[in-house]
Structures are given as structure tokens and as C-alpha cells.
Amino acid sequence: MTGLVSVLIDGVIYSSYLFIIAVGLTLIYGVMKILNMAHGSLYALGAYVTATLVGYWFAGGFNPYFSFLLLPLAAVAVGLVAGPVIERGLLRFMYGKDEIVLVLVTYAVLLILEDVIKLVWGVESYSAFQPYGLLGNFDVAGLPYTVYDAMLVVVAILVGVALTYVLTQTRQGKLLLAVIHDREVSAAMGINVGRVYLVTFTAGTMLAALGGALIAPKVSVVPAMGVEVIVLAFAVVVIGGLGSLPGAALGACIVGLVRSAAVHFLPEVELFSIYFVMALVLIFRPKGLFSAPEARKI
Amino acid sequence: MNTSRARTAPRLSIAACALAMALAAIVTPTAAQEKPIKIGVVTFLSGAAAGPFGVPARDGAELLVEAINAGQVPAPYAKKGIGGAPVEMVLVDEAGGTTKQVNEYRNLVQRDNVDLVIGYISSGDCLAVAPLAEELKKLTVLFDCGTPRIFEDASYKYLFRTGATATMDNVAAALYMIEAKPNLKKFAGINQNYAWGQDSWTDFEASMKALKPAVEVGTSQMPKLLAGQYGAEVSALLTSGADVVHTSFWGGDAEALILQGAPRGLFEKTTVVMTAGEPTLVRLGTQVPDGTVIGARGPFGVFAPDSELNRWFRKAYEAKYKVAPSYPAYKMAQALLGVKAAYDKAQAANGGKRPNQDQVIAAFENLSFEGPGGKVDMALGKGHQAVQGTAYGTAKAVGGKITMTNVKEYPAARLNPPDGVKTEDWIKAGFKAK
Numbered sequence: 001m002t003g004l005v006s007v008l009i010d011g012v013i014y015s016s017y018l019f020i021i022a023v024g025l026t027l028i029y030g031v032m033k034i035l036n037m038a039h040g041s042l043y044a045l046g047a048y049v050t051a052t053l054v055g056y057w058f059a060g061g062f063n064p065y066f067s068f069l070l071l072p073l074a075a076v077a078v079g080l081v082a083g084p085v086i087e088r089g090l091l092r093f094m095y096g097k098d099e100i101v102l103v104l105v106t107y108a109v110l111l112i113l114e115d116v117i118k119l120v121w122g123v124e125s126y127s128a129f130q131p132y133g134l135l136g137n138f139d140v141a142g143l144p145y146t147v148y149d150a151m152l153v154v155v156a157i158l159v160g161v162a163l164t165y166v167l168t169q170t171r172q173g174k175l176l177l178a179v180i181h182d183r184e185v186s187a188a189m190g191i192n193v194g195r196v197y198l199v200t201f202t203a204g205t206m207l208a209a210l211g212g213a214l215i216a217p218k219v220s221v222v223p224a225m226g227v228e229v230i231v232l233a234f235a236v237v238v239i240g241g242l243g244s245l246p247g248a249a250l251g252a253c254i255v256g257l258v259r260s261a262a263v264h265f266l267p268e269v270e271l272f273s274i275y276f277v278m279a280l281v282l283i284f285r286p287k288g289l290f291s292a293p294e295a296r297k298i
Numbered sequence: 299m300n301t302s303r304a305r306t307a308p309r310l311s312i313a314a315c316a317l318a319m320a321l322a323a324i325v326t327p328t329a330a331q332e333k334p335i336k337i338g339v340v341t342f343l344s345g346a347a348a349g350p351f352g353v354p355a356r357d358g359a360e361l362l363v364e365a366i367n368a369g370q371v372p373a374p375y376a377k378k379g380i381g382g383a384p385v386e387m388v389l390v391d392e393a394g395g396t397t398k399q400v401n402e403y404r405n406l407v408q409r410d411n412v413d414l415v416i417g418y419i420s421s422g423d424c425l426a427v428a429p430l431a432e433e434l435k436k437l438t439v440l441f442d443c444g445t446p447r448i449f450e451d452a453s454y455k456y457l458f459r460t461g462a463t464a465t466m467d468n469v470a471a472a473l474y475m476i477e478a479k480p481n482l483k484k485f486a487g488i489n490q491n492y493a494w495g496q497d498s499w500t501d502f503e504a505s506m507k508a509l510k511p512a513v514e515v516g517t518s519q520m521p522k523l524l525a526g527q528y529g530a531e532v533s534a535l536l537t538s539g540a541d542v543v544h545t546s547f548w549g550g551d552a553e554a555l556i557l558q559g560a561p562r563g564l565f566e567k568t569t570v571v572m573t574a575g576e577p578t579l580v581r582l583g584t585q586v587p588d589g590t591v592i593g594a595r596g597p598f599g600v601f602a603p604d605s606e607l608n609r610w611f612r613k614a615y616e617a618k619y620k621v622a623p624s625y626p627a628y629k630m631a632q633a634l635l636g637v638k639a640a641y642d643k644a645q646a647a648n649g650g651k652r653p654n655q656d657q658v659i660a661a662f663e664n665l666s667f668e669g670p671g672g673k674v675d676m677a678l679g680k681g682h683q684a685v686q687g688t689a690y691g692t693a694k695a696v697g698g699k700i701t702m703t704n705v706k707e708y709p710a711a712r713l714n715p716p717d718g719v720k721t722e723d724w725i726k727a728g729f730k731a732k
Contacts, residue, residue, distance in 0.1 A: 006537060010530035017527065123348035125550050125581065132563035143533055193709045218524045220553035222346045228524045263530035264537075269517050270493060 005141040007260045013149045016156035016255025018214060021229060022236040022248045023159060024207030030180050030243030031200040033099060034091065037102045037106040039208045040230030041113035046209025047225060048121050050074040054128035067131050071213040079206025080240040082113075087201040092194065110226070118223060133219040150180040152214055159207070160249055167245065176200065180243070235274055241288025243256055250289055254281075332652065334385035335641070337363075338406035339439045340417025341630070345393035346524050349548035351626040352392060355442065358618050358627030359416070363387050371635070374604045374668065381641035381652055385531065388412055392419060396426035403427050407436045412429035413655075414439065416633045419626065421445035424459075431456045437655055437662075441633035442626060444494040444595065445493045445503075446721045449679025456655075458662055460627045460636040460674060462686045464498050464546070465721045466506040466713040467573040467595055469729070472505035474690040474706055475542050475571055475590060484553060486516035486540035486568075488531055490523045490551060498546035498573060502700040504725040516540035524551060532559050540568055548574040553582055560587045571690070575625040576600065584695040592702065593690050597671040598628035600702050601689035611670040632669035636676075636684075676712065678717050685710040 025039045053070040086109055094105050135147035153215035178186045179196045185194045211229075219225070236255050240247025255274050262273040269276075283288060340351025340357045361383045365371045369378035379385060388410050390402050399418075406412045409617060414437040418424045424443035431438035431454065438457050440448070444464030448457070475482065485506055489495030506513050516538030519531045532555075535543055543564070547555050552572060556659070559565055565587035572578065576594035579586055586592070594601050602608045611631055615623040621632075644653035644661035653661070663681035667674055677685045687709045691702030715724030724730070 003537065006530075006533040010533050013528065013529050118344060123344060123353055125349045125553060127553060127557060127582070127585075129557045132557060137561065137563075142538055146561050151381075215527070215616060218554070218558055220550035220557065222550035224345045224524065225550070226524060228526065248486065250699065260530045263519065263521075263532050266533070267517060267531075270520065271522050 003264055006143050007257070007264050009098060009140055009143075009145060010259035010263070011253075011257035012223055013145075013256075014260060015252040016153045018232060018256055019028055019156045019252035020214065021208060021211035021251055022161065022233045022252055023239075023245065024204040024211070025233050026237045026240070026245065026248040027207070028162070028201060028204035029237070030245075031176060032091075032095075032197055033093035036133075036204065037103060037230065038086065039106075039112060039204070039233060040226030040228070041110045041117070042205050042208035042226070043212040043215075043229055044080065044221075044223075044226030044276040045082060045113065046075050046078050046119060046212030047219075047221045048117060048126065048188065048212075049078055049209070051126035051128040051221045052121075052217070054130060058130050064130060064134055068135075071216075072132070072210065074213045075206050075210035078209035078212075078233065079202050082209075083202030083205035086205070087198050091201065092197070095197070095281075100157060102118040110230075114223070114226070122288070123223050125222045127220050128216045129153065130217065135243055148217065155210075155214060158229055160211070160245070163245060173198070176294045194296050235278050239278050241285075241291035243288035244288065247288055247290030316656060323563065332379065332381070334384045334386040335380050335414075336386045336388060336410070336412045337637070338388045338403075338410065338412040338415040338417065338623050339407070340390045340392050340399070340402065340406075340423075341414065341626075342393055342419055343389070343391040346395070346550050347419055347548070349366070349582065350508060350552075351442070351623070352423075352625050354577070355626040355630040356389065356436055358615070358623060358630035359387060359389075359634065360617055361424050361611075361618055361627075362631050366634065366638060370612045370614075375635055375638055377642065380638045381645040382689050383652065388544070391454045392417065392423060396422050400430060401422045401427055403430050404434070407434045413437070413659075414637065414680045415463070416441055416630070416637065418443050420499070424448055425493065426455060428452070435655075437658060440632050442595075442629050443494075445497050447493070447497070449558060449683040450720050453680060455659065458636075458676065458682045459679070460633040460669075460676075460684045461715070462588070462596055462684055462688070462710070463678075463721070464494065464595075465483035465501050465715070465725075466686070466688050466710070467546070467593055468498055468501035469505045469713045469725070470546075470688045470690055470708045471544060471573050471591070471593060472502055473708060473712075475544075475569065476506070476509045476704070477602075478591070478692075478704070479541055479569060482510070482513065482541040484514045484538065484540045485514045485542040486535050487517065487544040488519040488535060488555065489544070489547075489597055490545050491520040494522055495520060495523075495546055499544065500574075501721060502544045504722065505640075508725050511569065526550070526554055528555055532562055532564050535564060536560075536562065536567060543568045543570045544573070545570060546573045547575070552578045556582060556586060556590075560585070574625075579627065579693065579700050580622055580624045583700050584698060586693045586695075586700055588694050590691055590693045592693055593688065594625045596625065596629070596686050596688050599623065601691065601705065601707075602670060603672045604627065605668075605672065606672070607668060607671075608670040628669070628671050632671060632674060635669050636662070636665070636667050636674065640665055677710075678714065680717065686712045688713065 057067045065187050103148045132148050137144040236251040240251030258273050258277050262270040319670045342348040342356040367384050416439045419442045421443040424440050444659050446463040446465045489499045517534050571591040573593040575592040576599045640662035644657040665676045673685045674686050691705035691708045694703045701729040
């Protein structure tokens, strides 16, 4: 019983982390049709900025509980700076080009950002561990879990709910859905597509950075951490269907729970299990579980 | 007048000769000096392994090269240069995977014309480069990677390793844990899913079972390298009922395991032994939970002996880099001093003339030399693989500083199989040659 409960809890915690990262990736793809390889570096940037801010915060002797505010602050700061710089400075010149070209462009951005991180922070690891244990633990079936991890689940749910609300209930969200549906018709109807792209990429960047910011207190912030995460994020969005918000949620849940079950019951196949599930989904649903039906093109 | 001219002429000739010799010395200084020895040094300068391993190793190399060229290293290495020749270093980044490293190795040998290569932290890179060293016939010294497969699965002429294998780390870890917890019934492991982690766990598991046959394995977790998140693994370890958890995690993974495991009580409920934990002490300090058993992959860092060479190394490193040297710095220094010892020995055997590569190799085989971590014997792999004693200790924070308690030293002979015997067979036979 303890085993099943811990599989579920560990799976949900891991899924939350995956969802926060993957949702930004799928949002950008859904609107802009860009498979953003730089997403991992933006995640790393969020983690580095958070580690720096948290480091200064605790070195300054400020109230430790307010350090939690630094996490979203870092995500917003990275999103507002890096998002517009990349979108306005580079990507807007590439719109209309083949998706493969954009993959290569964002891969170039990933490499540049990796070196920027190395230039600014060096190759030493950073840690922002203080917030992780600050809220204490709680026990489930005799196993201790940190309140911070529970908070991660809450944040993921809030992000999902907020995005769903914005997309379905607000004017801006409906404009965005219109662009997702058909960019050219949207432009013809007077929607400022360029602005929608800018807002979407900035929001996607913020979500990537938020993933990094939330994970920074749990890990050692090291070079190449972004490269590792992008592979998992792709697995999630491919399972769920590129561009689909519910798909990202379901993909994250599947990957999180499968991985957790493998770790608990069959650790030898932990790595294999994620990609096995991905392969299985792609055999039956080549465009992912929540892919939108496409009109046949001649 | 003639007499005077007759006297003056030889003086002028002597003066002219002296002037010409002085000028020649000024204009062509290299002609009078030994041609430098060019060493390719390969270590992680980017990526996750750079901070904990690559950069300390690079710093150790730079410090040693400067000191060797200036003749500042204490005896028996006080003579300037290597075999009297100054040392030039060509630094290469180990990041990028084995395919890239194979290309980089070829570049070092065929384009940069290095005299030898010292390098490689990753066991995967060592396994990839080893056959290439034979193919290109270039003296290559592995300084850090731990997999014992290199000299157990093949025989090499041009390849040496001045650092002991991971066998030593894991046999010593098992000995330490059995002594510290004689009543332990179950143990578990969390190791990275590649050559280093797999070999480490195999050796530790086999050693534990050889030392205490009734002991059981709770779980063996093998997350991928740089996974970063170990929530599920920590739960699995906590529910496994293990008394001891073995990990060969390094760098960011080791730090993440501590940061995620400590708040959840993993380090209180079980005794965690970190075979490569010493750099983590340098980086996390008192964040390392009390009671964690720490290894340094040899008698390095906090376990280094109180010798003149170690005191010099430690002082010079701290003065230059404002931080204590961790074991990768020690192991790089050990490799450079091993090369110097081999060259100097070969040169002495060659009547003081610069030895060729084959003469250096002959001198290197079965060599015993001193490093900042103590005596190193090239005793395995037909004289190409080093053995060395090691030590383990238990972390305890005292006065805001992390210290080592219950330190136990283990001699090399107790931790390594005899030459020609495979680690696996040796451990399974109860640490005896079959």
C-alpha cells in the first residue's frame, strides 16, 4: 500500500514539474509553430537568476519566508527580458520559413544561451536550497514529503487553470486561439499577429523560467541542466500532442506516473519506460493523444 | 708596436668570441635550451562536470606546470622541468561526448603534435580513447576515470592510469560500512546509469555480499546521469528498509541528492556512503548531513597525508585559487608528477640525454612515485595501472565547519586484486586470487 501511495505522490510531484516546463513549450508551438529548442536554456536561466537572488536574499539576512516571492519574480524578469529579445531580435525575421529552419534557429539560441550562462555564472554550481526545507515536512503513509513539493503541485494546477481561463474566457485568449486556428485569416481580420507572437513567446519564456525557478531550491544549479530537461519536455508534449494544453497535462501525468512506478517497482527500466510509453503512444496516435484533426491537404 | 699588436690580437679574438657566444645566447635562446615537452591536458571545462571536477583538475594542472617549470615543487621533484625540458600545456575541453573526444584526441596528437596526453574524467571517454592511444602510438595518462575495465579487459603499451580504479573506492566503502554497522541487514544503492555508476554498484554490492553473505539488497536505483530530481528515488530508498545507501553520485547529482534527501530524512534514517563525496564537502560545507560517510577516491583532500609535498601543494593551491584543492586537483597533480618521475628516470637511464617515448614508457611501467596523496605504485595492468591506499570518514559539522570523524585508512593491497585477476572474480572469491 505504501508503495502505491508513494508511486502516486512521487508521480504527481514529478508530473507537476514536467507540466510547468512542457506547457510553455506547447504554448509556443501551438501559436507560433516553433519547436523551441531554447526552452531548456530559458529554464536554466530561470534557475540561475533564482539561485543568485536567493543567495543574495539569505546573505542579506532578510525574512526567509519572503524568499518564495523571488521565485516568480525571477521567472517574470527572465521572461520580460529574454522573451522579447529573442522574439523581436531574431525569431520575427524567421516567420514563414520552414519549421525545420526554426528548430535550427532555436537550437542556435540554446547554444548561445548556454555560453551566456557560462560567461555570467561560470561553470561552478549554485544552490538556492534554503526555501526547500523552510516549510517543513508532512507524512503520507509513513513517508515524509516536503511542503515545498506539495506547493509545486499547487503551482502547476494554478498555472493550468490560469492558462485555461485566459485562453477560453478572455478576449486576449480568444485572439490567441484564433491565431492558433489560422494565422493568415486572423491577420486579415485585424488581429495584430506580431503582438500575439510577442506575448506568447514572452509567456512561454516565463513558464520555462518558472520551471527553473521552482526547481532551483531542489537541485544544484549547474551548466547543461537545460539541455537535460528539454528532452523530457519534448517527450511530454509529443505524448500529449504538440500545441495542446490538456495534452501537456496528460503527457506530464503519464510520464510522471510511469517513471515513478518504474523507480519503485522496476528501477532497471526507469529510463526506458518513459520512451517506451512515448513510442507506444506514437504508434497508435502519431500526432499525440490530443492532436487536433487536420484538414487533408492536396 | 708589433709586440703590442701581437699581445692585443689574441685578447681581441677572445673578446670577440665571448661577445659572439653571448649574442648567440641572446638571439637564439631556444637553441641552448631543451625543446619543450608539450602535454595535451583534457578535462571538463564546460558542462555539469566542469565545476566539481574539470576546473579543479585544470587548476591543479596549471599550478603544477608553473611550479615544475620554475623548479618550485619540493623534493623529489625540485629539478626544473620534465627531464630538464620546460613544459607546455595544450588545454582541451572534455565536454561533448566520446565521439568529440576521439576527434579531439586525434587533433592533439596529429595536429598539435603533443608529446603526451594527460586527461579524462569520464569513464566513457577513457574507454573510447584507450584504443586510439594504441593506434596512434602516443603516451597517454588517464588521471581520474574509475572504471576497472580499461586494464582488465585489454592490455596497452601506450596507456597508463595514475589514479586507482573505482574498485578500491567500493571495496573500501564496503569494509568501512561493515565495520561501522556490524549488524546491518540490508543495503541499497543510487548510482548514475553509465559505466562509472554501474561498475561502482557492481563492486560495492559484490564486496558487501562477500564480506557479509546474509546481507540483502533493498533497491538499486540507476537514474540517468544529471537527472537532477530524485524525489521518487528517495522514496524508494526510504521504503526499502536499507540500513546503508551506497552512492557514487558526483557533482550536481550528489549535491541534489543531499538537498532533496536531507529534508526528507534519508540521511537520518540510513547511513549514506558517498564514494566520490569529497568535492561535495568543499562545495556544500555544513549542508552535508552529519553521519554521511565520505570518500575522496584516494588519500586526497581531507584524507591526504601530512607530507611536505602535500603541505606545499595545498598551500600553493589555496594561495592561487582561494579554495582548498579537492581530489580532482590532487589526481591531476599526481598524474603530472608521475610523468615527471618517469621522464626523469628515463633520462637518467639514458645518460642524461632526452629519452624517447619508448624509454619513458619503460621507465613508467611498474614505477613507484610520490604524489601529494602519498605513494603511488603502478602495480596493475602489467605496470600501467596505479594502486593506492584510500580512506573514508564520517562527516560532522563542528563550529560551522565540516570535519571528518572516525577516519579509517585502508592500504592498497587490501583493496585491489592482484595483477591479472579481474575485480569481479577477486571479490566473489572473497578478495582472494582464484
